[in-house]
Amino acid sequence: MASSSSSSLRVSRGTRELHRLLQQSVDLRGLDLEGFRRWLTQQLPFWEADPAFAQRARIRDLRRAHPELLALERALRRATAADEASPQAPRLLQVEEELSRVEKALAGLGDALTRAGPEKQTGLQRKLSGFQDRQRVLLREQALLTQASPPRQELLRLRAEWQRLRSLLGLERAEAELAELLLHQGRRSGNAGGSFEQQALSLTWHSIVPGLARNGATARLRVLTGVGLGAARTELDQLLIRQPLRPGQPVEVLALVEVKRNLNDLAHGFRRRQENLAWFKGDSGHYDAQLYRTRYFRSGHFDREAVHEQDGERFVFTRDSFRLFRREPVGESFLRRLFFITRAGTLLGVSAAAMARIRHRVSTDERWRLQDDASLLALLRWCQSLAEPLESPDVLRLYCSVPGLARQVLVLHRDR
Template identity: 25%
Template sequence: MAHARDFSSSPSVDGSTVAGRAAIDSLLMESNVERPFESEESFAQWVQTSYRRWSLDPTISEQLRILDLETVHEDVLSRASQRLVRAQEEYASCPAGSIIDGLRDKVSKLRMECQGRERQNLAASNGDAALLNSAGEKNQKSSERLQAAYAELDGLTRDLESKISSCAEWKELQDAEKALLDLRREVGIEEASMRMKESERAIGRQTSYKGFDFEGQAERVVKELILPRFLADAESWWDQERSAMRTSGADVPVEQFDMKNIFVLRGLTLGIARGEFDYVIVAKSTMPSGELDAPAGKSVGGHPQPTKAQLQGLSEQPVLVLAIVEVKRNVNDMGSNFMGYVERIAWFSGMERGYDPTKFATNFYRSGHFDRPFWHSDACSRKSFKFDRSSFRLFFQDAKRVSARDDLAAYVMERLNFVTRHGTIRGMSSKAEASLKKKVARDKAFARARSDCNKDAFSPGMETLLAASCSWVHGWWEKMEELKAGEMSTEDLLLSYRRSEGAVDNIYLIVNQ
């Protein structure tokens, strides 16, 4: 295995990235480390102290505001909602209801068909003049079909309007829906709901952090700092190939195979049932072969596989995986996902003691094992890369010594790199915390307690009221314990990397300057 350069003695690798022990110590010692799962009491205390921070989240603050408004106006909203439920039930049971719904469906589909035909006719009319002349009869028939479709649409629309005008249940349903919507607008719920949805969309659109290009910097770390550390493994493999060629009497290529045979692949799945790797650094063989650039067979996960005819006489060697890199914007997602990475790498390596094949069975891998080659198509290089179990042989080179899951993890750590940024270590993944703060924001008992005190969610002392008004602790504690079962905390993961001489340099911390 390539020995990683010792970055631990230096606080910075390239001016904006810290690696090794320096990175781990910075995360563990310079950041706050929270431990909410030490006991049920510590969990309750952690939720209370986290409430003020959660309430600053735009999406959560709007959810809290909505629940406050719904609680204050509970009586009138309840009456309007009950009216709507009655109207829906009466409409669903009336004879005209099913007829109206059927007509509405037909009108909608026919209107879409007419719009599609119009676009086709418009595209045809803007085509080449010579082609238009030769396709005149065809275009004429298309126009006639469009006219017939519009005539049918007019007839269906008249039938629909007639049925609606004579259906009292339909009118009551529309009135009830409008009354509830008007009420929600009047008390401010609709406005808050729109702000909440916009906040959710804004989070989805975020690609940078305060103007800092984290993803771009992470990619540079992968290519400029991580890749060179594992190059010796590729060079050793290429030397073995050249020696084998000399022994067999074959001509050894004069061309030097160096970085042109190293590739960084993104979003690698290899047809696995779930999950992917952010970056995989691979080396291609130097052996002459009929390289397969354009597989033409069945596509698996967007990656076409070669046909039997394409494989005929092909001698392409599988790639060699040198390292895997996971990029985590939120440091808390490192630990929660780690054991999943270990399981997937064990699966790719054929280390059967490390995974349950029933969890990995797909239409492509019917046995639940990685027992057939997979060709990954890379859009950047426009090449196809062949993977099989041998591609992952560097992860468990001393397989006989691997006897337990912890042993698997120790081996995986030596080639699994993490790139992250500063942040408080919360003791749970971002997904788990997001679920928890939504529970707080939607807790009706907490909202009623605020209303009884004539307070809103943002009044001073609400974190204390949260604990006093809700019997949430035990149930949520059990749920969160269940969610984190089988996971490793980020704190424990960082400590494990720090203790491992072969893995300590695989942690990279990007400093937002």
């Protein structure tokens, strides 16, 4: 294992580091029922420390404790189906949609009136009065249609009872608190992502560029970020390129660097970059041209020059820019020159997005119980269904299988 360090950043790479990650993995794809139960038992205290998870679990347990709420929701579903089948339903839906549009228009005109000068007040007031008249007509029609529809009356009665019970139980307040927690978490996550990307960019210059520079010469090397080239599905985190000797000529791509904050997302990046590299090289048997069609690439193929602009410079790309990328003889993947920068963690055999879905289901599913074999087995099977044919443990094994390539996966460790 090779490591580099600073006061706040440690980086590991090489076969020993990847083997260590693989040995410490908990691959959900291969767990049996008891193994899954043990894993969940270990995870629950960590998940419950997350305020959003804990709040979802409180809502779940509150709902579990009140079967009358669940019965009322079942009755509401039946009443909704009966209402939708009633003769008045189509017109009621049209009236509701038009009322929504009228209410938005009234709100907009009200705002405009507060800001408008005297010369515009009369015209705006006339429009406002017209919409108010239309609203009164629609409300009268809605009332008459409702009066003629027993299914709609029953639906409204049950809906009011459901809202009253939710308020009484504190569910509305609990859900509002959850929404606030999620809003704050989203803001913090965005800030953390930017910090990690900056660390990864510094690491590329420090640990990847020197190994690819000719005789240590870096004057013509650039690390480009957020490269899309006017194509679909090709938002590349980093491209290490060599500028041409003559301005305006195509660049030479030395490496593609995929940056993933979560170790379990390597496979998603790997799968997408395999497809992207096939597209860049014109290997049409390994991508769907329909998915790559844009206004610039009308054919869906990389068949013309593309330009990336960064820091006031223009960088031209053609298929020849990617000529250094070649498939491995075994497995036919693009491995050489495809680098990954990620953070240390536990390999789980599913992506971070899948793990988020698992945590969400555990915190919200009113049916599952840790000690109930049937419900736990159903949860395990569902979790395993979220795995893709190739996941992050498989990617690390690929890089370990070719001598020297394990160094292309750089693992950042948390600050000391």
